[in-house]
Amino acid sequence: MTGLTIAIAxxxxxxxxxxxxxxxxxxxxxxxxxxxxxxxIEGAMLIGAFSGFLGAYFTGVLWVGLLTAMxxxxxxxxxxxxxxxxxxxDQVVSGLAINLLASGVALYFLRVAFxxxxxxxxxxxxxxxxxxxxxxxxxxxxxxxxxxxxxxxxIVLVPIVFYLIYRTTFGLRLRSVGExxxxxxxxxxxxxxxxxxxxxxxxxxxxxxxxxxxxxQFNTFDTRLTTGLGFIAVxxxxxxxxxxxxxxxxxxxFGSTEALSFWGTAFLTGPQASSLxxxxxxxxxxxxxxxxxxGGRMSKGPSALGAPxxxx
Amino acid sequence: xxxxxxxxxxxxxxxxxxPAPTPSSATAPDAAQPLSRGILSRSRLRSIYKAAISILxxxxxxxxxxxxxxxxxxxAYYYMFYGAFGNTSFLIETLVRxxxxxxxxxxxxxxxxCKVWNIGAEGQLYIGAFLGAETAIFLxxxxxxxxxxxxxxxxxxxxxxxxPALMKTQLGINEVxxxxxxxxxxxxxxxxxxxxxxxxxxxxxxxxATIPASAMLPILIPxxxxxxxxxxxxxAALPLVYFLMAKTTFGYKLRVVGExxxxxxxxxxxxxxxxxxxxxxxxxxxxxxxxxxxxxxxxSVMTSLSPGYGYTGIAVALLGGNNPIGIxxxxxxxxxxYNGSVNVxxxxxxxxxxxxxxxxxxxxxVLGSEYIMRFLERKGVFKR
Numbered sequence: 001m002t003g004l005t006i007a008i009a010x011x012x013x014x015x016x017x018x019x020x021x022x023x024x025x026x027x028x029x030x031x032x033x034x035x036x037x038x039x040x041i042e043g044a045m046l047i048g049a050f051s052g053f054l055g056a057y058f059t060g061v062l063w064v065g066l067l068t069a070m071x072x073x074x075x076x077x078x079x080x081x082x083x084x085x086x087x088x089x090d091q092v093v094s095g096l097a098i099n100l101l102a103s104g105v106a107l108y109f110l111r112v113a114f115x116x117x118x119x120x121x122x123x124x125x126x127x128x129x130x131x132x133x134x135x136x137x138x139x140x141x142x143x144x145x146x147x148x149x150x151x152x153x154x155i156v157l158v159p160i161v162f163y164l165i166y167r168t169t170f171g172l173r174l175r176s177v178g179e180x181x182x183x184x185x186x187x188x189x190x191x192x193x194x195x196x197x198x199x200x201x202x203x204x205x206x207x208x209x210x211x212x213x214x215x216x217q218f219n220t221f222d223t224r225l226t227t228g229l230g231f232i233a234v235x236x237x238x239x240x241x242x243x244x245x246x247x248x249x250x251x252x253x254f255g256s257t258e259a260l261s262f263w264g265t266a267f268l269t270g271p272q273a274s275s276l277x278x279x280x281x282x283x284x285x286x287x288x289x290x291x292x293x294x295g296g297r298m299s300k301g302p303s304a305l306g307a308p309x310x311x312x
Numbered sequence: 313x314x315x316x317x318x319x320x321x322x323x324x325x326x327x328x329x330x331p332a333p334t335p336s337s338a339t340a341p342d343a344a345q346p347l348s349r350g351i352l353s354r355s356r357l358r359s360i361y362k363a364a365i366s367i368l369x370x371x372x373x374x375x376x377x378x379x380x381x382x383x384x385x386x387x388a389y390y391y392m393f394y395g396a397f398g399n400t401s402f403l404i405e406t407l408v409r410x411x412x413x414x415x416x417x418x419x420x421x422x423x424x425x426c427k428v429w430n431i432g433a434e435g436q437l438y439i440g441a442f443l444g445a446e447t448a449i450f451l452x453x454x455x456x457x458x459x460x461x462x463x464x465x466x467x468x469x470x471x472x473x474x475x476p477a478l479m480k481t482q483l484g485i486n487e488v489x490x491x492x493x494x495x496x497x498x499x500x501x502x503x504x505x506x507x508x509x510x511x512x513x514x515x516x517x518x519x520x521a522t523i524p525a526s527a528m529l530p531i532l533i534p535x536x537x538x539x540x541x542x543x544x545x546x547x548a549a550l551p552l553v554y555f556l557m558a559k560t561t562f563g564y565k566l567r568v569v570g571e572x573x574x575x576x577x578x579x580x581x582x583x584x585x586x587x588x589x590x591x592x593x594x595x596x597x598x599x600x601x602x603x604x605x606x607x608x609x610x611x612s613v614m615t616s617l618s619p620g621y622g623y624t625g626i627a628v629a630l631l632g633g634n635n636p637i638g639i640x641x642x643x644x645x646x647x648x649x650y651n652g653s654v655n656v657x658x659x660x661x662x663x664x665x666x667x668x669x670x671x672x673x674x675x676x677x678v679l680g681s682e683y684i685m686r687f688l689e690r691k692g693v694f695k696r
Contacts (some may be wrong), residue, residue: 039488052568083676087679087683089680090679092678093630096429096623096675097676097679100627100668100669100671100672100675101669101672101673103669103672104667104670105666106663107665108663108666109374109663111663111664134388231493232493234489238489239485273503275507278500278503278507278508279504281504282500285493285494286497288493289493289494289497292485293479293485
């Protein structure tokens with residue numbers, strides 16, 4: 001491969017890695033705008049990846065996998081929602097509980113579904129879709145217009161979520177609930193209904209993010225495939241200032257660091273190559289931490305974010 | 313620090329996701345009350361009921377897993393409790409398992425008491441273990457190896473926790489995200505260290521060199537794995553943390569900051585300093601947990617050092633109500649779940665994952681136990 005081909009392939013990979021982060025951080029943006037901090041997104045993405053894989057594996061139809069992934073994601077996020085909206089339990093700890101629960105469910109049912117051990121594989125995947133004409137554009141075409149359908153969906157969702165938050169009645173209510181649920185409730189907004197709606201939306205998006213990992217990016221399921229993605233998505237929401245456009249930029253940046261750590265072995269040569277390549281696995285996490293130091297402090301989120309709210 | 317810096321804590325704590333103070337009912341219902349005189353005061357009895365109800369409900373929900381796979385839950389729990397507490401050697405193994413969990417959760421109890429959600433104990437454990445073990449390996453067979461390794465493990469865990477602690481107190485960045493992300497950095501770093509620069513020249517798998525004999529913890533009960541670290545956990549760490557939380561002004565500050573940071577600020581408590589100290593103390597204890605696993609059980613640093621003790625500590629601290637005695641009982645219980653689940657897997661061919669599942673369900677019920685208790689009191693099951 002020539003330098004340019006490698007560079008193009010790498011850039012395309014950055015965009016691909018950004019995809020699940022974008023889907024998840026869009027969902028988290030919506031939920032956090034309504035004042036809910038969902039750290040259980042990590043576990044919900046795992047369940048989405050797992051249920052999507054099971055659906056596709058046992059029916060042989062990828063689209064069924066997509067559906068089961070969304071159901072799995074919605075179920076996980078709604079369980080979290082019941083804990084924090086209905087019972088007003090601590091949001092941080094409830095999120096952590098969902099993550100532990102999700103990893104238990106995935107580990108357990110992976111072996112229930114495949115008792116033989118080893119890792120099952122899918123023979124079919126959501127392949128990249130070359131957009132007619134546009135994919136022929138030099139350099140940009142293969143990078144942006146030859147991606148799995150998930151990517152186009154995520155890109156289209158950026159303005160849609162933006163419109164939803166800033167230009168619709170739902171968005172106005174969502175934002176007022178996120179700023180002060182008590183006052184929102186006084187003026188007649190059904191706080192619980194708004195929050196549940198946002199959580200269902202997030203569940204679907206996070207489920208899709210999980211499905212992308214097992215049905216397009218990799219062809220197998222392992223509980224480690226989505227590890228850390230949820231927390232990186234939450235960090236992207238902070239750095240993106242709770243704005244869908246910010247989520248897009250953040251996802252591309254962090255997707256690139258993941259692609260870099262994934263591609264390490266291909267780029268590095270010499271006796272230290274394998275050592276350095278392994279060291280690169282910390283890159284996405286270190287980048288996120290550094291970015292939080294640089295950009296996190298000026299970031300001001302919805303006033304009621306993470307705060308308990310008991311209906312009076 | 314003066315009034316001005318304290319005021320900044322408040323402003324820097326509210327943006328960027330800092331969880332606002334939660335109602336006391338959520339996690340530590342009687343945290344504000346001074347430790348009561350009687351051993352079984354009403355409020356303490358009530359917390360014991362709540363913990364027992366949480367455990368019972370968690371086991372009931374988990375039995376769904378067994379039913380799905382066609383196993384009888386009662387048989388499964390028989391194997392679980394037999395494998396955990398059934399005979400002397402199982403019981404001793406459960407105490408061996410309890411040691412790292414107790415160290416981690418005692419520290420997390422301190423952090424959680426002031427509502428600092430350190431979920432980075434796993435990483436602090438790895439860093440402490442690695443630094444301590446490499447210190448012992450560096451010093452070789454000298455009497456200094458053991459004490460020096462302990463100091464370095466404490467400093468390692470503290471230092472690793474100090475990074476998110478500074479990010480929280482100086483920049484107001486949510487510690488939940490930073491401590492969690494730093495787990496990956498720690499585990500990947502230690503994995504890299506023992507795979508490349510510090511790899512053992514003799515072992516087949518990536519692991520550090522073996523620690524010198526002088527740094528191996530003595531076995532206290534012959535023919536078992538009951539090592540000195542367990543005694544240190546029970547006879548030194550536990551009383552020290554109890555003393556710190558119950559008898560010192562720091563313990564008092566922890567409670568006030570956790571219950572009401574506004575009041576703490578007006579009462580002249582340095583909120584930032586309290587949060588910082590709580591985080592690094594919990595890091596130090598996590599570092600010790602890792603070191604004693606290496607020096608008492610494994611004898612070299614492996615990539616599979618901990619099966620998630622850092623996360624188990626979260627469930628334990630919450631179940632124990634962030635109280636050292638409660639934490640002791642809960643860590644014994646969860647150590648039993650770990651070992652008992654192994655026995656269930658052997659006897660009934662059950663898949664792994666039970667431990668994480670129980671922990672998740674347990675945390676949910678512990679959080680919701682105040683609701684459940686009030687419900688039962690309304691129904692007259694318990695006296696109000």
